[in-house]
Amino acid sequence: MIAWLRANPDAFLDALVQHLALSGAGLAIGVALALPAALLLARRPVLAEWVSAGAGVLRTLPSLAVLAALLPLLGVGFTPSVVALALLALPPVLLHALVGLRGAEPAAVEAARGMGFTPLQSLLRVEVPLALPQIFAGLRTAAVQVVSGAALATFIGGGGLGDLVTQGMALLDIAQLQVGAIAIALLSLGTEGGFGWLQRRWERA
Amino acid sequence: MIELRGVTKAWPGGAGVQALDLGVAEGECCALIGPSGCGKTTTLRLVNRLVEPDAGSIRIAGQDALRQDPVQLRRGIGYVIQEGGLFPHRRVGANVATVPALLGWDARRIAARVEEVLALVGLDPAQYRDRWPHQLSGGERQRVGVARALAADPPVLLLDEPFGAVDPLRRAQLQQEVLALLKRLRKTVLLVTHDVQEAVLLGDSLALMRGGRLVQHATPAEMLARPADGFVADFLGADRALTRLGLFRISDAARDAADAPGAPLPEATTLRDALAAMLERGVTALPVAEGGSLTLEAVLRSR
Ligand SMILES: Nc1ncnc2c1ncn2[C@@H]1O[C@H](COP(=O)(O)OP(=O)(O)O)[C@@H](O)[C@H]1O
Ligand SMILES: [Mg+2]
Numbered sequence: 001m002i003a004w005l006r007a008n009p010d011a012f013l014d015a016l017v018q019h020l021a022l023s024g025a026g027l028a029i030g031v032a033l034a035l036p037a038a039l040l041l042a043r044r045p046v047l048a049e050w051v052s053a054g055a056g057v058l059r060t061l062p063s064l065a066v067l068a069a070l071l072p073l074l075g076v077g078f079t080p081s082v083v084a085l086a087l088l089a090l091p092p093v094l095l096h097a098l099v100g101l102r103g104a105e106p107a108a109v110e111a112a113r114g115m116g117f118t119p120l121q122s123l124l125r126v127e128v129p130l131a132l133p134q135i136f137a138g139l140r141t142a143a144v145q146v147v148s149g150a151a152l153a154t155f156i157g158g159g160g161l162g163d164l165v166t167q168g169m170a171l172l173d174i175a176q177l178q179v180g181a182i183a184i185a186l187l188s189l190g191t192e193g194g195f196g197w198l199q200r201r202w203e204r205a
Numbered sequence: 206m207i208e209l210r211g212v213t214k215a216w217p218g219g220a221g222v223q224a225l226d227l228g229v230a231e232g233e234c235c236a237l238i239g240p241s242g243c244g245k246t247t248t249l250r251l252v253n254r255l256v257e258p259d260a261g262s263i264r265i266a267g268q269d270a271l272r273q274d275p276v277q278l279r280r281g282i283g284y285v286i287q288e289g290g291l292f293p294h295r296r297v298g299a300n301v302a303t304v305p306a307l308l309g310w311d312a313r314r315i316a317a318r319v320e321e322v323l324a325l326v327g328l329d330p331a332q333y334r335d336r337w338p339h340q341l342s343g344g345e346r347q348r349v350g351v352a353r354a355l356a357a358d359p360p361v362l363l364l365d366e367p368f369g370a371v372d373p374l375r376r377a378q379l380q381q382e383v384l385a386l387l388k389r390l391r392k393t394v395l396l397v398t399h400d401v402q403e404a405v406l407l408g409d410s411l412a413l414m415r416g417g418r419l420v421q422h423a424t425p426a427e428m429l430a431r432p433a434d435g436f437v438a439d440f441l442g443a444d445r446a447l448t449r450l451g452l453f454r455i456s457d458a459a460r461d462a463a464d465a466p467g468a469p470l471p472e473a474t475t476l477r478d479a480l481a482a483m484l485e486r487g488v489t490a491l492p493v494a495e496g497g498s499l500t501l502e503a504v505l506r507s508r
Contacts, residue, residue: 110286113255
């Protein structure tokens with residue numbers, strides 16, 4: 001393994017950078033869609049129920065099935081992979097945010113309304129801050145899923161560390177395969193640990 | 206100052222409030238009492254339009270509240286709820302500054318007002334301004350809640366069981382302080398409580414509700430002396446005659462010129478406490494510090 005890394009540092013770095021780009025873009029798009037959606041749904045409990053149910057279904061679909069389903073629609077390459085990863089990030093962020101907004105301390109929300117906050121002011125200045133721990137937990141779950149899900153992008157030509165695994169298999173190059181697999185695992189663990197560390201730090205602040 | 210006429214609000218489940226007529230004069234405190242679920246909180250929330258009535262009119266300071274913008278209306282009414290409702294993510298100072306900030310006061314004026322109003326409720330601004338709500342005791346939280354409601358100096362205050370979450374020992378003191386404060390500031394107050402003693406202590410008038418209807422609205426002395434029906438009498442309690450004696454002081458009763466033996470009581474003692482002292486000492490007359498004596502006869506006559 002070490003020997004393979006020494007021999008192919010560029011191939012490894014390319015795959016890693018691509019993997020991070022895929023994950024970052026997918027996560028960013030997913031969050032950019034999920035958070036505003038959660039804010040819009042916060043005042044519409046019935047619609048929120050339906051959307052939550054839909055997000056729940058999306059969440060249980062295997063990542064590989066999502067990729068395969070998107071293939072005829074979007075073709076192959078980087079962009080369809082990012083779209084698939086965004087779809088993967090969306091449900092956890094949306095569901096956690098909705099739970100957090102719904103659970104925001106009722107007395108504080110009642111007081112906000114009673115003192116003359118407009119509904120928007122109450123949402124942005126009271127409900128969202130109170131939902132932040134949940135929103136962050138959603139972000140953490142989504143990030144881990146996206147980073148590990150990005151390993152599958154190789155199946156639709158999206159690149160990333162998954163390429164090392166598929167190429168390793170095709171070439172029967174066990175060292176390359178192992179480097180890819182271990183890098184994916186470490187990256188996922190690192191994401192989980194990193195976000196957990198951020199969360200603890202922030203909760204203490 | 207607050208005028209409800211024929212106000213009705215039906216909830217899908219039941220009760221709510223039915224054809225409620227209720228007036229609170231300027232500078233007075235009306236205590237809304239009644240069993241749980243009788244519509245006290247609903248009545249309060251109708252006044253600041255957190256609940257919209259199905260029928261009836263609501264006037265505040267002569268203005269038709271139902272024609273005003275509800276958000277603007279609420280910024281002009283102080284509101285304190287049972288759990289305090291402090292924003293857990295904002296420090297005490299920022300909590301108190303809420304309404305002045307919504308009204309767009311400048312920062313210096315807000316800071317000065319926060320200090321002033323924290324001191325009013327008996328909290329040292331230097332010590333409390335930068336604390337988080339979770340660093341306060343139940344009583345301190347309620348004080349901050351009252352300070353926050355007073356911050357923009359609204360003429361009308363709505364208090365929903367403001368002392369419910371305070372332990373009984375501290376509650377009596379907090380009640381006395383808030384009573385003195387509201388009298389001094391001449392606020393018009395609608396106070397919800399399920400505690401008869403608290404209502405009698407704080408209310409200039411008592412409004413007793415049952416099943417969404419107003420059963421009796423009278424001064425505490427009047428209601429305690431002449432409950433409108435058996436329900437009112439039961440709600441006020443078997444000891445309502447004693448409760449009523451708590452409304453009067455020795456200075457209100459006829460005094461006997463003759464001296465009586467024993468330790469004298471000050472004039473400000475309530476007749477209830479005086480009667481208790483007679484029972485405890487086994488006497489029918491007590492010396493009064495300011496001169497003369499109080500007889501059991503006089504206590505009975507002031508019923
Ligand atoms: N937002 C609401 N929706 C439906 N029913 C309500 C609502 N608020 C209060 N109620 C009902 O109205 C009745 C009176 O409630 P409330 O005014 O809170 O009583 P109280 O404060 O006297 O205990 C209760 O039966 C309660 O269940
Ligand atoms: Mg209530």
